[in-house]
Amino acid sequence: MKEILVLYYSHRGSVRALAEQIAHGIHQVPGAVARVRTVPRVSTVCEAVADDIPAEGPPYVEERDLAECIGLALGSPTRFGNMAAPMKYFLDGLAGAWVNGTLVGKPACVFTSTASLHGGQESTLLSMMLPLMHHGMLIAGLPYTEPALNETRSGGTPYGASHVAGQEGSAALSADEIALAQAQGRLLAGYALKLAVAR
Template identity: 60%
Template sequence: MSAPYVLVLYYSRHGATASMARFIAEGVEQGGMEARVRTVPSVSTDTRATAPAVPESGAVYCTEDDIKQCAGLILGSPTRFGNMAAPLKYFVDGTSSLWLSGTLAGKPAAVFTSTASLHGGQESTLLSMQIPLLHHGMLLVGLPYTESALTDTRGGGTPYGASHHAGADGKRPIDSHETQLCRALGKRVADIALQLQRGASRGQS
């Protein structure tokens, strides 16, 4: 049996969300848990199109076992008209077997996003990503205002999850406040996952 891990699952088109995922993974590991970083393939209107079995670069594709066995889940997506991108939504829509079995119920979960414009739907994207996690019975984790970067940020950052303002050309780097909040979110999920596991172990002893 593998060591407990937090799954950082994202879709990224131009790389900003992937960069956030790496900072979140660092936070997970600062919290004392393994971070398993995974992505999902793009979708196409051409039904004949298929993705390669292994991506050419970056994280490998998520499997059902990756999500089934995680101790916590952190979902990330760029904004698409105030909602998560279609590839991630397509993957989440395919998790009904996990919903039926209650596999994810009681596990901590969080969300993150990147958007081109400062008011381009960050918060509505994060909130919409939380809805299927609630249906799975997961315990939503946000960012409290005890994180000073949440007050000081001039880019991304919300109490609903980590966010990044990538700029109109998508080239604005993730700044220090956004980085701090990504790491804080990963660490919070790891901390809670560990506490839940320790509580479960005490209950079984």
């Protein structure tokens, strides 16, 4: 089985819910399995007192996860139209992987969540693609052949799966958001398996 890394940061659970659905989609593709990882919060207080292993949820990502996986799904909540600091902090520390070409030629997709419908989802997704392109990754979007992309009244963009959490921060995904997240997982796994054979 070939592994696809589903890497995310989630503050209130919305991005985690998307990650779980993307992983579910990956598992629907024969020969592929999801390796789910997260990143720790970032602050001098958290770094001084936080455990090396999270108390719940998936383990923290390590650079070897990037090397061992054949594709990457990257998720973060939106912070003023950009990814959250913990994800940016992790990506900023990948100079070694960049120099070594660890991610070159591997496919990647991105996903996000916002409180409001026009809260910066698309700018966040596009900005998350930039460091992946610097690593030589191949970016996979969500094509309009996915029916839910035309039907959604909540999250879902051609740039990647997304969720609208509302002001209450609900992590409950709509049916269209679930369909699109699973489709993104299936598409990514299919691309990754084909490219792994070619490499």
